Amino acid sequence: MSHSTPARDGGTRPDGTTYEIAKDESDWQQSLTPAEYHVLREAGTEAPFVGEYTDTKTEGIYRCRACQSELFRSDTKFDSHCGWPSFYAPLAKERVVYLEDRSIGGMRTEVRCAACGGHLGHVFEGEGYGTPTDLRYCINSISMTLEPSSDSSTT
Numbered sequence: 001m002s003h004s005t006p007a008r009d010g011g012t013r014p015d016g017t018t019y020e021i022a023k024d025e026s027d028w029q030q031s032l033t034p035a036e037y038h039v040l041r042e043a044g045t046e047a048p049f050v051g052e053y054t055d056t057k058t059e060g061i062y063r064c065r066a067c068q069s070e071l072f073r074s075d076t077k078f079d080s081h082c083g084w085p086s087f088y089a090p091l092a093k094e095r096v097v098y099l100e101d102r103s104i105g106g107m108r109t110e111v112r113c114a115a116c117g118g119h120l121g122h123v124f125e126g127e128g129y130g131t132p133t134d135l136r137y138c139i140n141s142i143s144m145t146l147e148p149s150s151d152s153s154t155t
């Protein structure tokens with residue numbers, strides 16, 4: 001199977017540049033749990049409705065679980081009822097990179113962390129959710145760590 005995964009693609013972005021954070025796969029395997037490794041490096045997908053951030057409303061920043069890069073903010077998270085955390089935009093456009101994913105027949109757009117190449121999920125367009133971008137970044141909870149904003153408790 002010629003399925004593209006971060007583990008197979010190594011340290012190179014789709015545009016041919018190099019990820020800032022490049023590690024050997026054996027190092028990723030040591031620093032991630034088997035479940036995290038399966039999603040982030042083997043482009044796996046966690047089961048729907050079970051991820052820890054599926055319905056999370058906490059304000060804060062979602063960081064890449066592999067490299068801690070800031071990826072998404074809670075204020076772009078919305079209720080998609082699709083079973084995975086959904087955002088309508090990344091924290092900044094250069095925080096993620098995109099790949100064509102033909103692994104299930106049709107064409108999907110894969111979303112990866114721009115810093116380490118970790119697989120995050122997919123982005124879908126034109127589904128009519130009524131968000132400002134009409135995009136749905138469908139992201140695995142296990143690819144991220146939520147850092148709650150400190151000002152929600154101190155001010």
Ligand SMILES: [Zn+2]
Nearest residue numbers: 064067113116
């Ligand atoms: Zn990352």
